[in-house]
Amino acid sequence: MTRFALTLLTSAAFLATACHAQDEVVALEEEAAVQAETLADESFREVPASQAEMQLSFAPIVRDAAPAVVNVFTTRTVQRQMDPFFERFLGRRGPQQQSALGSGVIVDSTGVIVTNNHVVEGADELRVVLHDRREFDAEVLLADERTDLAVLRIETDEPLPTLMLAQPGNAEVGDLVLAIGNPFGVGQTVTSGIVSALARTEVGVTDFAFFIQTDAAINPGNSGGALVNMDGDLIGVNSAIYSRSGGSNGIGFAIPVEMVRRVVDAALTEGELVQPWLGARLQTVTGDIANSLGLDRPRGALVADIYPGAAADEAGLQQGDIILAIDDVDVNDEPGARFRYAINAVGSESDFTVLRDGRERTISVPVEEAPGSTEPLRQAIEGRNPLAGVELVELSPAFNEAVGFDPFARGVVVLNVQRGSAADYFGFRPGDRVIELLGTRIEEIDDVESLIEGQDDLKSWPVAIERRGRLLERTLQL
CATH class of the missing domain: 2.30.42.10 (PDZ domain)
Incomplete structure (x- = not known):
């Protein structure tokens, strides 16, 4: 075969291969387009695609959200502690006034503000300073130590700017967020970051340890301030930081909007927060427990004991059941299960997805308060x-x-x-x-x-x- 013929054959083979490859490329592009359209339908989140998009500003979000974040100033009366040696010469000193500061979020235009319980706890006087520098005396509608949330009210003649509460479960790891508050008393400050983690339960700040973690800078004075998403909606109330120095190390925690909504609703409708009590002793499913039960991985909360006559007993939960989800939200551990049950109002019902004898089933559990009285007869x-x-x-x-x-x-x-x-x-x-x-x-x-x-x-x-x-x-x- 001549070199010319060989060249022609090789060219023909190349053309055929190229045509086939082009067909594959077209098919892949069509498939990618379908996937992109599907992803667009499922989520509005996307990575910045250009330098221009990287230079976009958060200013419009701040412009709308910042007026709804307030400063909370408290005054407490404390008894001075003095060394007995100095008391002999100087005499016993009287009580001392201590001032503290925090932040709050207006959630109702009539003047309803949510903040942290530790911001207002023990306060003799409460002052709220709005974004426009107007000052008001505040009263406490509800203060709950177990959730570390408090609801205040100020009297005003005109509607106030508010922050909308985000839909439950709307936050995802990686979402951009803004933290707004009054760190160190320097004035209202906005910091940006992302949602670093959800459902953090190793934070010993409240009885219902279940936090949004963020790397947005949060410092003392930010407590009670807002963590907002890119829609300008409140997704959490900033509450704590992980720090050895007292300053921000990029690990901050916010109480999720689900609990915020529950506490605010209780303050406005019931006047007190009645905590639901499941009446089941739960245990986080560890790797060893998962292996012993034949599970493919550690997940859920194991029902270890049930209090007779409590909600869990009435619903038919049994020892050995594994709670996998509550109200269609996955449960990863015991604190997560307690939180998901606690955000329901007493008198309602909650759907538990449990694993029993290798089969999943849904059990409707009444949301009830703990039996007995907090102040029994003496x-x-x-x-x-x-x-x-x-x-x-x-x-x-x-x-x-x-x-x-x-x-x-x-x-x-x-x-x-x-x-x-x-x-x-x-x-x-x-x-x-x-x-x-x-x-x-x-x-x-x-x-x-x-x-x-x-x-x-x-x-x-x-x-x-x-x-x-x-x-x-x-x-x-x-």
């Missing part, structure tokens, strides 16, 4: 017995949660001890749980009263109490 014990001089109360989930006891604990606990009484002599202390008296298990106050009745001549009193997790057993001699 019973003073009198007569000739070792408990004379104590005030007893019966434990219940509501009371236990209020004072920091194990919510599942039952029985009778010592609330107060009268000085100089028999109980004081024998060393009883507030917080002691009476386990047994005269060899009989104590479940309620009536058990104590029935045992001491008619026992004035008894000399030996076997008693068992629980103190800070330790069981103490003694026979007391009168």
Whole structure:
């Protein structure tokens, strides 16, 4: 075959290959176009595509959002602590006024403001300074230590600018966000960053640890300020920073809008925040637990125990169930499950997706408050017995949660001890749980009263109490 013929054959083969490749390119471009159209339908988020887009400004968002962020100034009265040596020469000093500052967000045009509980806690006076420098006295509508949120109100004759609350679940990791507040009292400041993480539960700031993490600079004074998205909507209330120096290290935390909405609604409609209580002791599914249960990966929260008659018991949850999602939102651990249940109002229902015997099922769980009272009846014990001089109360989930006891604990606990009484002599202390008296298990106050009745001549009193997790057993001699 001549070189010319070979060249012709090679060219023909090249043309055929090129045509085939061109067809493949066209097909790939059509497929890419379809994918791009699908992605555009699913999300409005996209990476900046040009230098011009990189130079766009946040100013329009700030212009709309900043007027709804206020400064909160508080004054507290504290007793000065002085070394006794100096008190001898200078005399005891009187109370001292301490001032503090924070931020807040106007969420209702009538003057309703949300901030952090730790900003207003213990304050004798509250002053709110608006973006236009007008000042108002504020009253506290609701302050909740467990969520670290508080709702204030100021009286104004005209509607105020507000921030819209973002839709729940709208934030995603990587979203651009702005933090607006009053750091160090220098005046309203705006910083930018991204959502670094969602559902952070290792932050010990509130009882419902579930935070948005951001690298937008947050410093002291930003507490109670706004974390807003690119729509100018509130996605969280800035609450804490991770710092050893007290300044921003790029790790800040905000309470999500779901909890903010719940607290504001409670303040405006109920006047108090009644926390739901599931009545189930949950445990985060670890790698070891996942392996023992045959799961492909650690996920969800394991139901370890159920309180009789509580919401979980009524709904039919069982020990060993794994809660995978609540209200169609995935649950990754025990704090996440508690948060998702807690953002529901008492009286509503919540849908739990649970894994039981290898099958997923949906269970409707009522949202109920903890049984019992946060202020139970007190019973003073009198007569000739070792408990004379104590005030007893019966434990219940509501009371236990209020004072920091194990919510599942039952029985009778010592609330107060009268000085100089028999109980004081024998060393009883507030917080002691009476386990047994005269060899009989104590479940309620009536058990104590029935045992001491008619026992004035008894000399030996076997008693068992629980103190800070330790069981103490003694026979007391009168």
